Amino acid sequence: MSVGGFTLVSVISPADATRAPDGYGRGPLARLALADSKPARLELAGLEPAGLEPAGLEPAGLEPAGLEPAGLEPTDVELAEIEFAVVDLETTGWSPEAAAITEIGAVLVRGGRRQGEFASLVNSGMAVPPSIEDLTGITDRMLASAPRVASVLPGLLTFARGRVLVAHNAPFDLGFLRAACDDCGLAWPGFTVLDTVMLARQVMDPDEVPDCKLGTLAGFFGARTAPSHRALADARATADVLGWLVRRLAHRGVRTLSELSAWPEVLTSSPA
Numbered sequence: 076m077s078v079g080g081f082t083l084v085s086v087i088s089p090a091d092a093t094r095a096p097d098g099y100g101r102g103p104l105a106r107l108a109l110a111d112s113k114p115a116r117l118e119l120a121g122l123e124p125a126g127l128e129p130a131g132l133e134p135a136g137l138e139p140a141g142l143e144p145a146g147l148e149p150t151d152v153e154l155a156e157i158e159f160a161v162v163d164l165e166t167t168g169w170s171p172e173a174a175a176i177t178e179i180g181a182v183l184v185r186g187g188r189r190q191g192e193f194a195s196l197v198n199s200g201m202a203v204p205p206s207i208e209d210l211t212g213i214t215d216r217m218l219a220s221a222p223r224v225a226s227v228l229p230g231l232l233t234f235a236r237g238r239v240l241v242a243h244n245a246p247f248d249l250g251f252l253r254a255a256c257d258d259c260g261l262a263w264p265g266f267t268v269l270d271t272v273m274l275a276r277q278v279m280d281p282d283e284v285p286d287c288k289l290g291t292l293a294g295f296f297g298a299r300t301a302p303s304h305r306a307l308a309d310a311r312a313t314a315d316v317l318g319w320l321v322r323r324l325a326h327r328g329v330r331t332l333s334e335l336s337a338w339p340e341v342l343t344s345s346p347a
């Protein structure tokens with residue numbers, strides 16, 4: 076269903092806390108399940124949920140000034156002015172060759188402020204293994220009426236178009252997204268990709284945190300949303316962590332995408 080140019084999608088997210096509790100971490104899939112994760116409400120993709128200020132929201136298809144539609148070349152645009160599409164996935168396993176996506180969440184961020192969201196459960200056509208069900212709280216019953224990935228991916232790609240794609244442990248998420256595009260016959264548009272794991276390893280002091288897992292970083296920075304092995308919650312947590320990491324970059328004199336490209340393990344290209 077389309078409303079005002081946005082797609083109405085089913086959002087299933089935990090009843091997450093607004094601040095990160097102590098002691099939660101991030102596992103092999105880069106998340107830690109909360110036992111009380113529950114289905115939430117329907118939301119308009121690209122619109123702020125209740126309680127968040129919709130500052131300067133643009134429809135997902137509009138491109139921010141100064142950036143190319145995809146495969147962005149590093150530019151002198153200030154990081155504070157760049158629009159980041161922060162993405163997180165839930166899956167039935169660890170490898171795109173043997174598993175599939177069950178949930179997609181994405182948050183549009185500019186200047187440290189959330190400006191839009193995209194989220195949907197995905198019917199992968201595969202049974203959810205018991206270990207993954209325990210980890211995420213996502214069940215076969217929840218996915219039975221969810222759209223197939225071919226119906227969800229175009230909306231995500233439009234949402235992220237013209238923006239720097241961000242993920243925590245980006246190779247994992249990109250591997251699944253590219254594999255899903257191949258399976259659906261969709262062209263991968265190409266993106267400049269920022270990996271917050273690799274960025275954190277550059278700017279965090281060893282005596283501050285024991286590791287750079289999402290849960291560890293979210294707890295250290297006091298993220299507004301706790302990671303919970305649900306895609307939208309984890310994307311929100313990653314967006315908050317990104318904001319703090321960008322502040323640290325500024326203190327080091329790194330303020331533009333071009334300057335950040337000096338760390339190729341942090342900023343990479345995912346070509347079409």
